[in-house]
Amino acid sequence: MRRRILIAKVGLDGHDRGAKVVARALKNAGFEVIYTGIRQSPEQVVATAIQEDVSLIGLSCLSGAHIPLFRRVMELLKEKNLDVPVFCGGTIPPSDVPILKKMGIKEVFGPGSSLKEIVEKVKEMIGDDRYSS
Amino acid sequence: MIDTLLEKIRNGDEIALSKLITLMEEDEGVRKKVIKKIFACPVKGRIICFTGPPGVGKSTLIDQVLSILTSEGNKVGVILVDPRSPFTGGSLLGDRIRMQRHATNPRVFIRSLSCAENPEGVSRSVKDILKLMALAGLDYIIVETVGTGQIAVEVSHICHTTVLVLMPNMGDDIQMMKAGILETADIYVINKSDLNGAELTEAYLKDNVEKRDGWTPPIIKTVGYNRATVVPLVEKIKEHLSKESCRYREKVKGLLTTMFMDHLDELALKFLKNNPHFEKVVDEVAECKKDYYTAIEELFEKMKKEVLKDD
Known part of the structure; x- marks a missing residue:
């Protein structure tokens, strides 16, 4: 079963509580979670996703710069020909959700999201067997 | 498919290496096939193991070693082993955080693995994955193990050089006299040696380190975030690697x-x-x-x- 997930914090943002809580919930749900730590560049995130051969990437950003940073991650994934689904979380205004989804981000978890819901959705996303080759 | 991946790996394809590692991790059949295919291939990569109790600073030391080795032009692969929960099967692979500055370095390949089969040592698949990495044209391969000290002896069988990382105030001389990993290390490191008690730990260790097969394991005091203190460690590793051949045969015997x-x-x-x-x-x-x-x-x-x- 593919169950490796990358949890990454992009940009100049030290608020890692959310990412850590999600990482722990996913660990407890039986996933292998690779956590990059804070202040990662999109380049670092994508390089890590390649080396760790993850099946899913979770991005966290609470600085407000989620749109340009996440867009860069999506662009790099495309450049590298990596077909890995991406979800995100953080202080993301509801009005930004359609923009993020349009970039190709699968799910957006804003403040107040329940861990149960996140784990359920992650199971759905990772069940996507498009990259099994 | 394995043949295509192996060919790509030989040509330095990171994605192929990463994919095959996953396949080997998941499927014992693939592991055996790969090893049978690649075993006779000449490789230059030397395997260095960092082991020791949790929290002594193994990952931070590896980060410094990476920066020293790559600045000399070497290509380095890193395998980081963290425990897997026996209850949920989940794991949090967090060693990587300490060396993320090397994530985009084309000379560095870092992979985290979880290990359940034998939580105190290297899981069986790790040993085979190390062999595969040696094929990828890397000069050095560093493996960091879930180190709980005394029982992780198996590690030393698959590595050319084993570095045991300790820190000050870990125990008195009786702890140092116990059998196990303390006898198998080729190099001892007292990390966080800016803390009180480093000299005492060094003295206890010195009393118990013995010369084996023409090599007296050195004791090196380091401070993980201070690169200058890690330079002598890298020198000692290289010195040991140049002399390990006689003992390596014994190690292989242990592995088999x-x-x-x-x-x-x-x-x-x-x-x-x-x-x-x-x-x-x-x-x-x-x-x-x-x-x-x-x-x-x-x-x-x-x-x-x-x-x-x-x-």
């Missing part, structure tokens, strides 16, 4: 012995479980009709007779 025993255990277990008497014996012991020593002796005799009859 472990593998043979593991395989034997597996076969014996299968054989035992298939034996019709086994369940009966289990019941007898569970109901206190027989003690387990007698039960196992009788079962062994019975099975021995059956095997002889089959022949």
Whole structure:
């Protein structure tokens, strides 16, 4: 079963509580979670996703710069020909959700999201067997 | 498919390497196939193991070693082993955080693995994955193990050089005298040596380090975030690597012995479980009709007779 997930914090943002809580919930749900730590560049995130051969990437950003940073991650994934689904979380205004989804981000978890819901959705996303080759 | 991936890996394709590592991790069949194909290939990569108790600074030290080795133009692969939960099967692979500055360095390949089979050492697949990485044209391969000190002896069998990382105030001289990993390390490091007690730990260690096969394991004091203190460690690693050949043969013997025993255990277990008497014996012991020593002796005799009859 593919169950490796990358949890990454992009940009100049030290608020890692959310990412850590999600990482722990996913660990407890039986996933292998690779956590990059804070202040990662999109380049670092994508390089890590390649080396760790993850099946899913979770991005966290609470600085407000989620749109340009996440867009860069999506662009790099495309450049590298990596077909890995991406979800995100953080202080993301509801009005930004359609923009993020349009970039190709699968799910957006804003403040107040329940861990149960996140784990359920992650199971759905990772069940996507498009990259099994 | 394996052949295509191997060809790509030889040409330095990171994605192929990453994919094949996953396949090897998940499937013992793939692992065996890969090893049979690649084993005879000449490789230059030398394997260095960092082991030691949690929290002594192994990952931070590796980060410095990476920066020193890559600045000399070397290509380095890193395997980071963290434990997997025996309850949920999940794991949080967090060693990587300490060396993320190397994530985009084209000379560095870092991979985290979880390990459950043998939580105190390197899981079986790690040993095979190290072999695969050696094929990828890397000059050095560093493996960091879930180090709980005394039992992780198996690690030393698969590595050319084993570095045991300790820190000040970890225990008195009696701890240092215990058998186990303390006897298998090629280099000792007292990390966080800016803390009180480093000299005492060094003195305790010095009393117990012995010369083996022409090599006296050095003791090096480091401070993980201070690159200058890690330079002597890298020098010692290289010095040891240049001399390891005589002892490496012994290490391989140890590895084969472990593998043979593991395989034997597996076969014996299968054989035992298939034996019709086994369940009966289990019941007898569970109901206190027989003690387990007698039960196992009788079962062994019975099975021995059956095997002889089959022949």
